[in-house]
Amino acid sequence: MKENVYLENLVKTASPAKLVEILYEKFLELVESSKKDIENKDFVAVNEKLKKAQDIITELNISLNMEKGGEIAKNLRSLYNYIFKRLIDANVEKNVKILDEVTELMSGLLDAWREAMKRAKDSIRESQKGLDISL
Numbered sequence: 001m002k003e004n005v006y007l008e009n010l011v012k013t014a015s016p017a018k019l020v021e022i023l024y025e026k027f028l029e030l031v032e033s034s035k036k037d038i039e040n041k042d043f044v045a046v047n048e049k050l051k052k053a054q055d056i057i058t059e060l061n062i063s064l065n066m067e068k069g070g071e072i073a074k075n076l077r078s079l080y081n082y083i084f085k086r087l088i089d090a091n092v093e094k095n096v097k098i099l100d101e102v103t104e105l106m107s108g109l110l111d112a113w114r115e116a117m118k119r120a121k122d123s124i125r126e127s128q129k130g131l132d133i134s135l
Helices: 002-013 015-037 043-062 066-091 096-129
Strands: none
Touching: 015 043, 015 096, 043 066, 066 096
16 A cells, blocks of 8 residues: 555656656566466456556557657657557467567667666756856
8 A cells, every 4th residue: 555655646746757767667567467467377467467558558659749759759659559459469368478578678668768868867967067056
C-alpha cells in the first residue's frame, strides 16, 4: 500500500519528462513480471499485466506531438504500434521470446530517453553558468 501512495505522489509531482521515464519503467516491470507468470502458468496474471503494458504503450503513443516531433515522433509512433501488436501476440501465445523482444526495444528507448534528459539538463546548466541573476 505504501508503494502505491509513493508512486501516486511521484506521478502527481513529476515533470512530463519524468512521467515518460516512469511509464517506461513500469512497462518493463510489468513485462518482466508477466514472464515469470508465464513460467508459473498463471495466465490470468499474464493477461492483466500485459493489458496494463498495452495501456502504457497507448498512453505513450497518444502523448506524441506529431507536429512538433517530426520524424522522431513518426518513428516512435510506428515503434509503439509495433510493440502494442507484439504484446497482443505474446499474450495470445504466452510467448516469453516475444516479451524479450519488446523488453529489449523498450529498454533501448528508456536508455535513450534518460540520455536525452541528461543532455537537456546539462545544456540548461551550461547556459545558466554565465547568467548574472543577482539584483
